[in-house]
Amino acid sequence: MPKKQNRTKLPKDKFFEKIEALGEALTFDDVRLKSGYSEVMPDDVNLESKFSRNILLKIPIVSAAMDTVTEHKMAIEIAKLGGLGIIHKNLTPEMQVQEVCKVKYYLNGLIDKPICVNHNETIEAILKMREKREYGFHTFPVINDNGEIVGIITRNDFDFCDNHSVRAWEIMTKSVITADSKTSLEEVYKIMTQKKKKALPLVDKKGKVDGMYVLKDVKRVLLKNPSGYNLDKKGQLRVGAAIGVNDFDRIEKLIGKHIDVAVIDTAHADTKSVISMLKKIKSYCKIDVVVGNVSELESAKRLADAGADGIKVGQGPGSICTTRVIAGIGSPQVSAVYKCSKVADEYGIPICADGGLKNSGDIPIAIGAGASSVMMGGMLAGTKESPGEVVFKEGRQWKSYRGMGSIGAMETNKGSRERYGQVATGKSELIAEGVEGLKAYKGELKEVIFQYLGGLKRGMGYVGAEDIESLRRKADFMKITSAGKDESHPHDILITKEPPNYQVGN
Numbered sequence: 233m234p235k236k237q238n239r240t241k242l243p244k245d246k247f248f249e250k251i252e253a254l255g256e257a258l259t260f261d262d263v264r265l266k267s268g269y270s271e272v273m274p275d276d277v278n279l280e281s282k283f284s285r286n287i288l289l290k291i292p293i294v295s296a297a298m299d300t301v302t303e304h305k306m307a308i309e310i311a312k313l314g315g316l317g318i319i320h321k322n323l324t325p326e327m328q329v330q331e332v333c334k335v336k337y338y339l340n341g342l343i344d345k346p347i348c349v350n351h352n353e354t355i356e357a358i359l360k361m362r363e364k365r366e367y368g369f370h371t372f373p374v375i376n377d378n379g380e381i382v383g384i385i386t387r388n389d390f391d392f393c394d395n396h397s398v399r400a401w402e403i404m405t406k407s408v409i410t411a412d413s414k415t416s417l418e419e420v421y422k423i424m425t426q427k428k429k430k431a432l433p434l435v436d437k438k439g440k441v442d443g444m445y446v447l448k449d450v451k452r453v454l455l456k457n458p459s460g461y462n463l464d465k466k467g468q469l470r471v472g473a474a475i476g477v478n479d480f481d482r483i484e485k486l487i488g489k490h491i492d493v494a495v496i497d498t499a500h501a502d503t504k505s506v507i508s509m510l511k512k513i514k515s516y517c518k519i520d521v522v523v524g525n526v527s528e529l530e531s532a533k534r535l536a537d538a539g540a541d542g543i544k545v546g547q548g549p550g551s552i553c554t555t556r557v558i559a560g561i562g563s564p565q566v567s568a569v570y571k572c573s574k575v576a577d578e579y580g581i582p583i584c585a586d587g588g589l590k591n592s593g594d595i596p597i598a599i600g601a602g603a604s605s606v607m608m609g610g611m612l613a614g615t616k617e618s619p620g621e622v623v624f625k626e627g628r629q630w631k632s633y634r635g636m637g638s639i640g641a642m643e644t645n646k647g648s649r650e651r652y653g654q655v656a657t658g659k660s661e662l663i664a665e666g667v668e669g670l671k672a673y674k675g676e677l678k679e680v681i682f683q684y685l686g687g688l689k690r691g692m693g694y695v696g697a698e699d700i701e702s703l704r705r706k707a708d709f710m711k712i713t714s715a716g717k718d719e720s721h722p723h724d725i726l727i728t729k730e731p732p733n734y735q736v737g738n
């Protein structure tokens with residue numbers, strides 16, 4: 233049973249307790265944060281947070297596991313910006329693994345299992361293998377029949393080799409420079425620059441290859457100011473992957489490829505099958521498992537008791553979601569986050585507020601209500617890095633954005649049908665819980681995230697919170713009326729130029 237701690241009372245408790253006593257629940261547009269005395273300058277705040285027990289974030293933004301939001305391009309870019317991408321599961325396990333690998337190998341701090349070639353292989357055979365497996369690299373440690381390293385072949389050796397029938401040992405560099413398996417990245421860089429080597433195999437005591445570093449990757453990790461990147465212990469970008477409830481085969485394949493966190497991604501996580509899947513994964517491996525979605529305290533408690541390392545909150549707030557109107561369920565998001573965050577505080581696990589954010593100001597509200605991170609679909613869809621092509625319509629550029637429970641997504645994908653518990657349903661009998669549409673093209677993710685973080689930092693400045701945890705603890709709320717909401721937006725003006733962080737109608 234996971235350990236529990238007593239939760240200390242927080243300023244926002246009184247506000248939410250009163251709302252709950254009335255049997256009401258609130259969402260983003262119903263509330264604002266109270267401003268207060270502050271010594272915090274927005275540019276000095278610390279945005280580090282957690283997605284799950286052990287998975288850190290440099291910025292508290294996670295991209296949604298949706299087929300129009302997160303594949304490798306989004307996951308790479310958002311991790312470079314300090315956040316985290318969750319690769320969606322409307323892909324075969326093999327395709328999802330490939331997407332994960334593209335993120336993981338983007339920054340190869342350490343190549344865990346470098347591809348080695350046997351000293352007796354011909355250059356022709358090596359080139360054929362390289363082409364067949366679509367390797368983009370030309371550096372191969374060469375091993376003898378006992379598996380010990382005897383040399384290395386690099387791009388130069390291939391470029392200057394006219395006779396492809398020669399064997400690896402005939403053209404390889406025999407005096408290969410190696411380092412011990414435990415050599416640090418800094419030490420590796422020193423050896424590479426001193427010896428002018430672009431690749432450095434690591435070897436164990438028996439002379440067997442136990443990893444390899446490549447100069448350009450080492451430089452990228454060490455020198456290209458990756459301080460803002462969200463990196464794992466090996467210097468590779470962090471990435472998560474969505475899995476379904478009956479998808480153990482998928483998790484086995486993904487773990488082999490070193491995902492940082494698995495997300496059991498369902499529309500309703502407070503179920504027997506989700507809880508048994510969670511327990512099964514936790515007893516199988518040490519990976520962090522985030523589970524969602526739920527929107528009630530008791531549901532969050534059951535997931536925490538079953539061993540969840542993070543809980544994803546949100547049933548029906550999504551911009552493409554029709555769950556609330558189709559099924560009539562679901563707590564408005566700010567109250568849902570608050571309720572579930574009580575469990576998070578007791579069990580020491582983070583909450584991710586998933587869906588329903590429209591403006592940057594919704595980020596400090598979600599965190600103030602108790603989340604440690606926010607998951608975005610619509611706010612990241614339509615960027616250059618989201619999957620899909622830009623289309624032209626009515627003189628503007630657009631990209632598709634659709635619910636994972638939309639007919640389009642469910643008709644073609646088991647992953648989507650599974651999220652909405654309709655795996656065995658025939659196509660004509662699907663019950664949609666989402667819509668399909670277009671989002672205006674937003675350009676590069678980094679510009680978009682810059683604006684979102686700008687809003688979050690300003691919110692923290694107004695509240696006087698120097699970091700994410702103090703925003704969670706210090707935040708207090710007030711409810712606003714529809715007149716208050718109108719007043720919050722620009723009014724009595726014909727806007728002739730929209731700023732980059734505000735769209736009329738949001």
Ligand code: IMP
Pocket residue numbers: 296297298525546548549550551552553554555586587588589607608609610611634635636637638665666667
């Ligand atoms: P958004 O950021 O408001 O667009 O919401 C994105 C979130 O909505 C996702 O992270 C999912 O949790 C959720 N979601 C995705 N597809 C659907 C759907 O078809 N119906 C209901 N919720 C969905």
